[in-house]
Amino acid sequence: MSDRRFATRAAQAGLRADLGTGAVVPPIHPSTTFERDPDGDYPRGYVYGRQGNPNRAALEETLADLEGGAAGVAFASGLAACAAVLRALPPGAHVVLPQDVYHGLRALVAQRLVPAGLQASAADLTRPGALEAALRPNTRLVWVETPSNPLLGITDLDRTCALAHAAGARVCVDNTWATPALQRPLEHGADLVVHSTTKYLNGHGDVTGGVVVGREADVEALRAEQVLGGAVPSPFDCWLTLRGLRTLAVRMRAHCEGALAVADFLAAHPRVKAVLFPGRLDHPGHAVAARQMSAFGGMLSVRVRGDAMEVAGRLRIFRRATSLGGTESLVEHRASIEGPGTQTPDDLLRLSIGLEEPADLVADLDAALATRARVHP
Numbered sequence: 566m567s568d569r570r571f572a573t574r575a576a577q578a579g580l581r582a583d584l585g586t587g588a589v590v591p592p593i594h595p596s597t598t599f600e601r602d603p604d605g606d607y608p609r610g611y612v613y614g615r616q617g618n619p620n621r622a623a624l625e626e627t628l629a630d631l632e633g634g635a636a637g638v639a640f641a642s643g644l645a646a647c648a649a650v651l652r653a654l655p656p657g658a659h660v661v662l663p664q665d666v667y668h669g670l671r672a673l674v675a676q677r678l679v680p681a682g683l684q685a686s687a688a689d690l691t692r693p694g695a696l697e698a699a700l701r702p703n704t705r706l707v708w709v710e711t712p713s714n715p716l717l718g719i720t721d722l723d724r725t726c727a728l729a730h731a732a733g734a735r736v737c738v739d740n741t742w743a744t745p746a747l748q749r750p751l752e753h754g755a756d757l758v759v760h761s762t763t764k765y766l767n768g769h770g771d772v773t774g775g776v777v778v779g780r781e782a783d784v785e786a787l788r789a790e791q792v793l794g795g796a797v798p799s800p801f802d803c804w805l806t807l808r809g810l811r812t813l814a815v816r817m818r819a820h821c822e823g824a825l826a827v828a829d830f831l832a833a834h835p836r837v838k839a840v841l842f843p844g845r846l847d848h849p850g851h852a853v854a855a856r857q858m859s860a861f862g863g864m865l866s867v868r869v870r871g872d873a874m875e876v877a878g879r880l881r882i883f884r885r886a887t888s889l890g891g892t893e894s895l896v897e898h899r900a901s902i903e904g905p906g907t908q909t910p911d912d913l914l915r916l917s918i919g920l921e922e923p924a925d926l927v928a929d930l931d932a933a934l935a936t937r938a939r940v941h942p
């Protein structure tokens with residue numbers, strides 16, 4: 566990592582003058598194969614598209630740099646990145662997952678990895694004492710998501726890493742929601758960081774991707790999962806994600822500012838039961854979040870009185886869609902998208918605050934919450 570500050574490094578993510586043309590923005594290399602020298606060597610390091618590609622290498626280097634890690638390994642989706650970390654665990658290993666872990670990861674573990682021999686248990690890692698109780702002699706990994714989805718729970722990274730390491734376990738942090746612009750888990754002792762780059766890192770809702778960042782040796786072990794598992798991102802997707810990264814620092818500032826304005830508005834509204842946002846003083850994780858994040862992010866959840874789906878249906882600027890981290894604000898009724906067995910309250914709406922003028926978002930919510938809507942207290 567260079568000594569330049571985050572925003573400076575992000576603004577020039579992957580920009581390297583092209584030796585052939587002088588182009589400032591790098592070209593896209595769609596080629597699936599790369600030529601050998603007459604003596605059979607591959608002096609430029611690239612052989613075949615699944616094994617390696619210049620656009621993917623640039624993305625991996627950049628993400629490692631932004632997270633403060635030694636190396637990165639990119640995947641075709643965030644869940645493929647998560648799966649690589651869990652599949653690389655030794656047979657019979659136990660993993661501790663947060664209680665409100667990303668629902669796709671919960672399904673992956675329950676439906677694919679536990680039947681294949683992984684041991685897993687869930688713990689409320691936002692609560693002191695919960696991790697101690699969940700650790701077993703064969704615990705190899707503690708999985709952390711902070712802020713969590715969709716309850717915005719905050720897990721203390723310093724504390725969790727110290728406890729896990731004392732028990733001989735590694736820590737992997739899903740940093741999708743905070744992004745390295747706001748929180749860098751490796752600086753708090755985490756061993757691995759995963760991202761769904763689909764969200765804030767690409768930031769424009771037009772690429773599905775994932776990455777794992779960590780120490781050189783750990784990432785090398787995951788490269789086998791990438792190259793042999795084959796869930797590699799396309800050169801164009803890597804190029805687009807790098808383009809998105811160049812505006813990450815400035816986008817995150819605007820997302821944070823908008824989320825704070827919306828959270829404060831909602832907290833004062835009579836139809837609102839609770840606002841779940843770590844930037845508010847009344848959030849139980851506020852002090853920890855203030856210590857480990859430089860700002861509180863662009864995501865919040867709100868619990869409303871009455872029919873949450875109806876409130877979502879009355880919004881005009883917020884789009885009703887899943888996902889997060891794009892330029893456009895999104896509203897989502899999590900319980901119905903997660904389906905049967907969800908632990909998410911039915912009155913909860915998750916908001917991804919985009920880059921619109923915060924006053925317009927507040928006005929949109931104000932109109933949707935207007936009391937002429939039916940209220941069932």
Ligand SMILES: *Cc1c(COP(=O)(O)O)cnc(C)c1O
Nearest residue numbers: 642643644667739741761763774
């Ligand atoms: C979206 C998301 C994932 C999964 O990423 P995909 O790119 O959809 O595979 C994992 N973790 C978190 C926190 C997410 O928001």
